[in-house]
Amino acid sequence: MSRELFQNDAYLRACDAVVVDSNPKEKWFSVDQTVFYPLGGGQPGDTGVAFHKNDAEFAIVDTRRARDTGEILHFVDEVTELPESGTELHLEINWERRYLHMRVHSCLHLLSATVPGKITGAQVYAGRGRVDFDVRYPQEKHYIAESLNVLIQKEARRISRVCTRAEIEATPSLMNNLSVPLPEGVDVIKLVHFENLDIQPCGGTHVANTMEIGEVKVDKIESKGKRNRRVSISLVDTAVEPNY
Ligand SMILES: [Zn+2]
Incomplete structure (x- = not known):
């Protein structure tokens, strides 16, 4: 399970993370720790960007919690390739x-x-x-x-x-x-x-x-x-x- 950094500090806008899993069909990936709040309790899921070392960027269009595992899933749009497991990312939410x-x-x-x-x-x-x-x-x-x-x-x-x-x-x-x-x-x-x-x-x-x-x-x-x-x-x- 990923560490949910927003639980202790709602003001964290960014963090480093490592990709744990991804699903190209459903267009999501999960990470070891995240600042992205998942849809729930009447509050929308966060949007933002994941940056990769080689300048690749993944726009995150929604964040949701998997119904079965409870894992936080970061959904991307319009990308051909998702980051693979083990990829180091820098995650930033749309703070405004x-x-x-x-x-x-x-x-x-x-x-x-x-x-x-x-x-x-x-x-x-x-x-x-x-x-x-x-x-x-x-x-x-x-x-x-x-x-x-x-x-x-x-x-x-x-x-x-x-x-x-x-x-x-x-x-x-x-x-x-x-x-x-x-x-x-x-x-x-x-x-x-x-x-x-x-x-x-x-x-x-x-x-x-x-x-x-x-x-x-x-x-x-x-x-x-x-x-x-x-x-x-x-x-x-x-x-x-x-x-x-
Ligand atoms: Zn509340």
């Missing part, structure tokens, strides 16, 4: 896109702390996202936006600790608080805690401090069934970079 995912994803945690109601679904995009709540009457749009921005400005630090999936599934208070589904095929999951604001198990990537999310707006609240309300949010400034 990933950091937008981190900011939106972290905002969805705060959104789940703002709107009362069980979460039935969530999706992160680059710069926007949404959560479905099992609630008949959510608060007004402007009230949710205001509450969210107040939480963001509290400058809450993220503290994470590792839990087993079994431990989490045996704790109803944690299961009820999920703002995105637990990723499949993962047995060890982080308990993501934004100090004094929200705590929930999550396998995704998050910012280190809520201030990094920046100002957000609530774009719409839609009815998706009798008891289901979809709250969509977006970042006001998508160009902000972490200032440390």
Whole structure:
């Protein structure tokens, strides 16, 4: 299994790696360690580039976890030859896109702390996202936006600790608080805690401090069934970079 470097440090943009396996038919390769986050928990898989010593470049168009083995697969497009096993690569994620995912994803945690109601679904995009709540009457749009921005400005630090999936599934208070589904095929999951604001198990990537999310707006609240309300949010400034 490859070492998943994004688990301990979501800010790692690049790493060296050695190819472990590849599948020319399905157009993927796997490596001994990676910074690429695989699709899961409502967060898209990373894209980026793999560089080889002899200047060859492989554009990585998607990252997914193999359903059977749990291995992280880096998908390439439009290449005739994949890197062979043992090839040394330098992997780099598309950081601008990933950091937008981190900011939106972290905002969805705060959104789940703002709107009362069980979460039935969530999706992160680059710069926007949404959560479905099992609630008949959510608060007004402007009230949710205001509450969210107040939480963001509290400058809450993220503290994470590792839990087993079994431990989490045996704790109803944690299961009820999920703002995105637990990723499949993962047995060890982080308990993501934004100090004094929200705590929930999550396998995704998050910012280190809520201030990094920046100002957000609530774009719409839609009815998706009798008891289901979809709250969509977006970042006001998508160009902000972490200032440390
Ligand atoms: Zn999360």
